[in-house]
Amino acid sequence: MLPVSPGLQTLVITSIREEASGVKTFSITPEDGRGIPYAAGQFITLVFTHHGKEERRSFSLSSSPVLNEPLAFTIKRIDNGAYSRLLIDKAQVGDKLYTAGAAGLFTLPAEIPAKQIFFFSAGIGITPVFSIIKTLLHTQPGTHAVLIYSNRSREEVVFYNKLQALAEKFSDRLKLVFLYSTSFDLSRARLSKALLPVLLKENALAPKTDLLFYICGPFSYMRMVIISLEEQGIHEDQIRKENFNTNDRNIIKVEPPDKATHTATIKYLGREYSFPVAYPDTILQAAKKNGLSLPFSCEVGRCGSCAARCTSGKVWLSYNEVLMDTDLQHGSILTCVGHPVNGDVTIDV
Ligand SMILES: Cc1cc2nc3c(=O)[nH]c(=O)nc-3n(C[C@H](O)[C@H](O)[C@H](O)COP(=O)(O)OP(=O)(O)OC[C@H]3O[C@@H](n4cnc5c(N)ncnc54)[C@H](O)[C@@H]3O)c2cc1C
Ligand code: FES
Incomplete structure (x- = not known):
């Protein structure tokens, strides 16, 4: 079918x-x-x-x-x-x-504010990082990259030869650090809260506060990297992350401060649609019930497929793993976890 x-x-x-x-x-x-x-x-x-x-x-x-x-x-x-x-x-x-x-929002900024970007990746989490590194090296001659890529062993490294070829071609701008959890040298095996600052010190070309960080890998790996970076004084605005595992449905449901029904007006593909959003429906669910098919994927606030911009009114998000403070300040919302509060809303998709 x-x-x-x-x-x-x-x-x-x-x-x-x-x-x-x-x-x-x-x-x-x-x-x-x-x-x-x-x-x-x-x-x-x-x-x-x-x-x-x-x-x-x-x-x-x-x-x-x-x-x-x-x-x-x-x-x-x-x-x-x-x-x-x-x-x-x-x-x-x-x-x-x-x-x-x-x-998706795991992308390079329009203007790269950093001289160097660190990429932390584990296993299949290399896929978006590989695309970004190739693009960065070919389009941003002033920016250096360090890839710290964790796998169980050399055999499990995805794109090994292609990464090596890139590192040869851009030898002055790309540094590769492969970590293998089965390595005999335990000080360079699993990425840990102890090893991360060492790698940072060995490879950073600028003060920590002037670097950008991209992270993609299993949930526990990403959590460890983020906590370690924060302990190193890195601000959350310097960190971009992509979470592949959206299947964990055990997200604690929080309730909006206002559960009254409000009207959402959606501008999408040159047309305008208006419909009521009644709690507990999200804006995305209400759109579906009203025959409007908006973009979505995970439906739990973790991928960014449904990102849109609220141009009037207020949308409250029950969960958000993808939008940063600056995105939220510019009106970005996620329709899959968004509820209109305190009145009607207008949203550009
Ligand atoms: C933004 C985004 C980008 C992604 N990019 C890639 C990519 O480039 N390459 C890639 O291989 N996958 C990627 N994924 C993950 C992918 O979408 C699927 O989750 C994965 O392929 C499993 O789907 P499935 O139908 O085979 O498993 P399902 O039938 O959905 O799940 C079966 C079992 O596997 C577990 N599971 C599901 N997904 C994962 C996961 N990602 N890691 C560990 N366990 C899991 C579930 O908890 C469940 O127990 C990405 C996910 C997101 C949200
Ligand atoms: S559909 Fe994934 S964040 Fe909304």
Whole structure:
């Protein structure tokens, strides 16, 4: 059964390449030839049907938009995963996939305020980082990069040869630090709160407060890196993070300060739609009930697919792992966890 959500684009798989055991890169091309605009670090949301129900999964694009490379994403097989197993075990060149497009906020700023960016990545968390590093090296000659990439062993490193080739080509601007948790040298095995400041000191070309940090990996790894950076005096504005695991539904539900029904006016693709949002529905859920299909993926405030801008009124978010304080100050909201409070709202999607 094919997915039926409106606005989906069909993709054709043009090549499949094994990167490491259980990890494959899928090059894709839109069937309609329209292309998919994206920024380095963004993900595409694929839509498929599973047991008769439409489901969505996001995959960071590992290709770079500035290198004339085919659009590509790279997947790790999850043992009991519905979609990753289907793609890794069964997908063939010529197969069709369906996408709701590219989105995400794990991207480079329009103007890079730092002379050097540190990338902390573990396992399959390399995918958006690989796209960003390639883009950075080819477009920002004044910015240096350090990649600290953790895996169990050398065999599990994704893109090892490609990373080495980049480090050779940009030897003055890219430093690679591979960490293997099975290494005999325990002082350089797992990234830890003790090792992180050492690596920072060894590699930083500027004061800590002038650096940027990008982090992508398993949840506990990311938490450790963020806490360690904060202990080093790094401000949260200097840190960008991408969380792949949106399946943890045990997020504690907090209630909005105002549960009255308010009207949301949504401006989307040149048209305007108005409908009531009645608690406990979020703006995204109310839109769906009113026949409006807005962009979304995780539906729990963790991926950024549904990011929009509130231009009048106030939207309260029950959870937010992606928007930074500066985004919130500029009116950015997430429709999947957003509720209008204290009156009606207008939102640009
Ligand atoms: C913004 C974003 C970007 C992503 N980019 C990539 C990418 O580039 N490459 C990639 O391989 N994956 C990526 N993911 C993860 C991916 O979307 C899926 O979560 C993953 O492929 C599992 O889907 P599934 O259908 O196979 O598993 P499901 O059927 O959804 O889950 C099966 C089991 O696996 C666990 N599980 C699900 N997802 C994960 C996970 N990410 N890590 C550990 N356990 C998990 C679940 O808790 C469950 O027990 C990304 C996710 C997000 C939100
Ligand atoms: S759909 Fe993922 S943050 Fe809203």
